[in-house]
Amino acid sequence: MSVQLLLIFDFIGTVAFAISGAITGIHKKMDILGVNILAIVTACGGGLMRDIVMGNFPPQMFVNPFYVLVAAIVANIVFLIMYFHKSVPLKYSGVYDRGLFIFDTLGLAAFMVDGVMIGVNFGYEDDLFLLTFLGFLTGVGGGVLRDILSVQMPAIFVKHVYALPVIIGGIIMVMLHEIMNTWDTAMVCSFAFVIILRAMARHFRWNLPKVKF
Template structure:
């Protein structure tokens, strides 16, 4: 059951982050090649960083490029829709922003689960800090690379407690596994917690403290 759930979370995260990357590339007026690269980096970059930390060379995206292909297909579908509709009409600007938030949040939650589970599958079930960190870097890594490549401040540092829900979700996931001895409930609960926290942060405009100069 855990394996099938993990495949589902992998697919959700890849599609969601590919859409997020493609939309960002289109917003930054990139051509179709740039949109594809940004979508693939957003969808697969966090997993590549995770693999490097785990000492898994080359990263899985190069050994089994299935999810790279999925990201590219999604990117071209998004590009085609936007190209033939000449971008986003002004009256749908708010819907566009909400859609980007939804896909970004789904990707964060799904890849957080994926990162924790990969560490557990590598035999590090008892190293709770490592599991949480792997969930964190898998969840936010692709988004950071997307923002850097599109020349904007990474959302992880400024936007709606972007990273905090991932960290808390990872902590919940490993604690639930320690208590219950099963990953299934822990995966679903942690995934839902990230979604809820991100929605609450957006709705109530929660942000971490910052110095306003």
């Protein structure tokens, strides 16, 4: 079951981050090519960085471009919807921010699971630090690249404990597997944890400490 479940999480993460990247590109007034590139980078960038760390060459997005195609299709759908409904962002304040938060959260949670499982499939099931790092990198990597390309401070450094739930979620996922000896339950529970913690952070306005001048 783990393989099928992992494919589901892969698809959820790709679609969610592609929407996130497309929304950001449209908000930054990019043309349709820019929106497509940003969506693909957001959806596939974390996996690309993970594969480089793992020495998996060429990275999977170039060997099997299925998820690149999915990201491009999603980006064009979002672009066309926004193109023919230009008044939506103007009529409803906060649509951009809420949409970005929702799809970022889904992408973070799904790709955190994906990153941990890639490490497991490479034979590092007992390396808690590496598995957690791979989940972290896969989860946040695409969003960081998206923010850099759209010339804004990466959300990982400033918003709603962006990265912390991914780190904790990765640890929980590995620990649950140790306790219950099943990856399926560990994957679902850690996925839900990341979403719940990010939702609570947004609702209660939790942020990590900063130095204020």
